[in-house]
Amino acid sequence: MKINVKQMIAHIFLGVLTIVLLFPIIFAIANSFKTLEEATNHIWRFIPLNPTIKNYIHVFETLPFGRITWNTFLIAFTVTIFKSLTSIIAAYAFVFFDFKGKRLLYFTLISTMFIPFTVTMIPNYITVSALGLNDSIWGVALPQLADALGIFLLRQSMRTIPKSFIEVAKIEKVGHLRILSDILVPLVKPAIISTGIIFFINSWNEYVWPVLILKSKENYTLSLALQMFISAEGGTDFTVAMAVSVITMIVPLVLYLIFQRYIINTFALSGIKG
Template sequence: MRIESNLKWHILLILALFISLMPIVFAVSTSFKELSEAYSNVLGIIPDKPTLSNYLRIFQELPLNKITFNTLVVAATVTIFKVITSVMAAYAFVYFDFKGKNLLYFILISTIFIPFTMTMIPNYLIISQIGLRNNIMGVILPQLSDATGIFLIRQAMRSIPMPLIEAARLEAAGNFQIMANIVLPLVKPAVISTGIMFFINSWNEYVWPVLILKDTTNYTLPLALQLFVSSEGGTDFCLAMAVSVVTMIIPLGLYLIFQKYIINTFTSSGVKG
């Protein structure tokens, strides 16, 4: 009886998984089809006449190499900056006491609740006035103000037993030493996975870059996708799928490599009741 009911759950789960992963499978499969086959052989996962022409075309027609590089630069810069500042700020919030600490923390965390539509217009005007429109820096800068990193790393630091820190203090260790030798190693998993998530989110960012970037050579990958979705001339789905696959590969790759870290961090970042 136990086995039977468990099987029922497993079947349900597999079905749910199937539904959620199918679009990805379709995307990959369509990207290797000719347009006419995409329309006539909609359900076929393995194309009858597989072709690399879609990939060749998108790399020929667009500076896709440069675009991928742009995306990489943006995501990496945002990640590095946010990780470093989040670690620093979280450390200050956890291990120091100063006037207004809780208020300041509250204010910073509350920014997570500000809908991006509120800051969109002024940020656009600011970036324009500095002259950073159509420039990668213009895309990077506003993305840096994100409090989720401080939140997550603070959670992780607060799980470190205080006695450890106190013992180090008793041995007259300075702040920097404590940070480097005790705290950082213990929160390393959290930092890594937070970093990975920052990277992936920045990589996939669409709303802000589409406002700022004008030149196709400055584009990031999610923007490149819309170049192939044109209502006027018709969407060439095979090309769009090929671009989608290119956009998906790096986040997916990173995820598969660092999967354990990511899952573990978010599993334990949740607040323990």
């Protein structure tokens, strides 16, 4: 009986935490389908009495939202492909090759995770402007073609594969690219998928760098469009702001819910150093 009480208290604590964490999401979805009047008078109502999609229509009428969503997707897609490719081959080299200075090089690359973005933002801004990519989505993607976290996570996963696999392939004179595509990639597929999803979601949500580069509305990404609906006082377009929030978060949420097992497992491994 004593154990049950303990468990109950634990569940109450965890339940409250769950509500605190999930409330904003439910709040946004519920209010995005209300009329402004209903939202103002019945903010606590979670299922709208007169559901409406007017807020969503309004968003697409006032802003080039199709274009904005496409920009966000295009940047995230490009960044994900490049980061995945560069991370996979780099991780492969760090795990299955021995060369002079390997540890130092690896440590140098990984330590960039701890460099604050403010240290690189001014020179990168100057570089991107000099290349004529200011106010272009390619200017947003360009500095993000490689990723230290990706190399780290994929290396963690590739380390679990016995080196003998690769040695046998080498004796059989199979080329490295073949080893990589035919043996290694299938074996670490879950890690590749989850790092890919993480790259995509992070780029989709990115704010700091795009806000410096993108100026005109038709080049905006979702995060930038969203900030137009924000001020410390709130503003008046409450239900519209909720609709924009829902549009922005729906893609990462769906991706997460589909691939959650992969993602959680990959992150659970990331803290265990080696």
